[in-house]
Amino acid sequence: AQSVAQPEDQVNVAEGNPLTVKCTYSVSGNPYLFWYVQYPNRGLQFLLKYITGDNLVKGSYGFEAEFNKSQTSFHLKKPSALVSDSALYFCAVRDRLANQAGTALIFGKGTTLSVSS
């Protein structure tokens, strides 16, 4: 079965510093990987995805993610963190449903990013 792991419950970073939120995956076949962000009392917002192609994927709000096949990782990065980036971040992988009739996302447990001013 497909799975993703987010090894850190919380990441703390000072405003203006670079940030990294870690994600590793376990899949059979080619991985389709996603990052989502959730602000308090809100739904999840799509940030970026890796399907194929360049290992460095650029997404919304200045975020990017680096796909590393040898390390089975898909870490989320941003060169300069903002206080407004403080939120809950989820890594996800596509999983085809058992009956082949559709697809779904399997989410990690989430990492809380706290950016201090």
Added chain:
Amino acid sequence: ETGVTQTPRHLVMGMTNKKSLKCEQHLGHNAMYWYKQSAKKPLELMFVYSLEERVENNSVPSRFSPECPNSSHLFLHLHTLQPEDSALYLCASSQDSGTSGGFYEQYFGPGTRLTVT
């Protein structure tokens, strides 16, 4: 915000009540999903509808009953719930190309915060 709306945003119900959650997507997608988000647990996929047909029931208790009358609307009917069912219920939609094509990201609604007393 994301083209997926959910009502109500907050719901408090007793264990003997019957209520329904509503989701509507304005994105022209052909697949819709219900997720449950509890504190300190990963997002749990509950149901998947593709082309208005239920294609996944992820071992969800029968006190949860989904309905998808058309590709734009999704309901979750609730009856005789338990306190442990208190959670944030998230609806999502996507364009599912099935087995032949790529995989598109899911777009989430803001969620319904359900409290069972």
